[in-house]
Amino acid sequence: MPRSQKNRRRGRKKRNKTVEKTKEQVDARATVSKEHEYPSSSSTSNKGIPHGPVAEKSTNKQSPKVTFSSTTKATVSVGTKSNEEKKSSVKEKVKHIQKITRKYTKDTIDEMVVTLVHYMLHKYQMKESITKANILRNINQAHKNHIPEILNRVFEHIELVFGLDIKEAEPNKQIYILVNKLKTCSDKRLAxxxxxxxxxxxxxxxxxxxxxxxxxxxxxxxxxxxxxxxxxxxxxxxxxxxxxxxxxxxxxxxxxxxxxxxxxxxxxxxxxxxxxxxxxxxxxxxxxxxxxxxxxxxxxxxxxxxxxxxxxxxxxxxxxxxxxxxxxxxxxxxxxxxxxxxxxx
Incomplete structure (x- = not known):
């Protein structure tokens, strides 16, 4: 056989060997890359992969947990607590405002009661009659709803503290006078x-x-x-x-x-x-x-x-x-x- 043919055969064999080696290297790299990928199914080869309660905790840290009901509605559990806290804080603020409002109303009513008592004592001292219209003029219009309470408290103070009876001077005209429960009991005059x-x-x-x-x-x-x-x-x-x-x-x-x-x-x-x-x-x-x-x-x-x-x-x-x-x-x-x-x- 001539030398040229022998040389050609040797060259082919060498090329085939290099191709096979290259193919083996490529397959080896492919298998290595597959080993590092997470498998899609839960098989025994899942060692080192988070699963169970630990997996749930780790996923909660990264993204909100979504649960699906039978009607396929999703409810996000993260953020619910903050909404409840917001609602409770709003309720506390409302209660606080209501408390301040009640205290302010009570204080203003107390002031009006004292003012009316002084007014009626002045009328008693001057021996003048009192009309209901004049009493109502001394009440702040913002507290019209509290007029019965205010008048009851004023009349109680006049009777129980100072011993004066409120009597109608002229029937059906809402004109009143203050009369001492003890006719001849002298009054004390201040400085x-x-x-x-x-x-x-x-x-x-x-x-x-x-x-x-x-x-x-x-x-x-x-x-x-x-x-x-x-x-x-x-x-x-x-x-x-x-x-x-x-x-x-x-x-x-x-x-x-x-x-x-x-x-x-x-x-x-x-x-x-x-x-x-x-x-x-x-x-x-x-x-x-x-x-x-x-x-x-x-x-x-x-x-x-x-x-x-x-x-x-x-x-x-x-x-x-x-x-x-x-x-x-x-x-x-x-x-x-x-x-x-x-x-x-």
Whole structure:
């Protein structure tokens, strides 16, 4: 065989060997790249790949979790908590604003009550009548819805604190006057010229005496006065020094009697109704006053109510007997006058 043919065969063999080697290298690289790729199915070769709870945690960190219901609606769980927090914070703000509004409304209503009480006391001092129209003019128009509450509180202060009754001066004209519950109880005049009625405090003391068996010790009186803001030796901004008021003024005016308890050593003192108290009020009126203070009705105190009824019956009998005694005297007086007129001159 000639050399040229042998050389050609050798060249072909070499080329075939290089092609095979190249193909083997390419296949080897392909297999290596496949080993590094994640398989599509969950087979036993999934070592090192996140799965189960760990996979869920890792995926939650990267992207929101989407769940599908039977109606194929997706709901995103991430972000729900923040929306709930926003709603709760809005509710808290609304509650806070409502609280401030209520406090502001209460404060303004309190101010209007005080203003109206001063206005009515001024009218009482000047002995002038009060019209409902003038009262309403003193109420802020922004609180029209609170007018019944404001008027109720004003009338309660006038009656229970100062002992004044609101009576209609002219029927069907809404014109009123203030009348003292105790007719001859003197008022206290302040340094600035204002007048403070004392009958409200006096009615409270008469009520304490009545509830304690018509005789109250000094300790019992001071227990009630302390709850009302009156303290022995401390001057009250409206009523002055309370001890002088109850042991001197009210005793001097004969509304109270202040006497030493029998056989007490060291000496102790007690309070009773005075002659003027018996003359100008009744146990039933005092019980009605106390009932309003306690926001109830007189019959809620059965024993006191029964005693007040007995007192009323006794008063009506004595008044009737007094009338019967005065009628014959008038008749006899008239008869003597007629006889004198018929005698000849």
């Amino acid at each position: 600035d010229g204002r007048v403070v009625p004392l009958s409200g405090l006096l009615m409270t003391l008469l009520g304490v005496i009545f509830t304690k068996g018509n005789c109250a010790t000094e300790e019992q009186i001071w227990q009630v006065l302390n709850r009302m803001g009156f303290y022995d030796g401390k001057k009250h901004f409206l009523f002055g020094e309370p001890r002088k008021l109850i042991t001197r003024r009210f005793v001097k005016e004969r509304y109270l009697e202040y006497e030493q308890v029998a056989n007490s050593d060291p000496p102790r003192y007690q309070f009773l109704w005075g002659p003027k108290a018996h003359a100008e009020t009744t146990k039933m009126k005092v019980l009605e006053f106390l009932s309003k203070l306690h926001e109830t009705i007189p019959i809620a105190f059965p024993s006191l109510y029964e005693e007040a009824l007995i007192d009323q019956e006794e008063r009506s009998k004595s008044e009737g007997a007094a009338k019967d005694c005065t009628v014959p005297k008038i008749k006899t007086c008239c008869k003597t006058k007629s006889r004198l007129s018929t005698q000849p001159r």
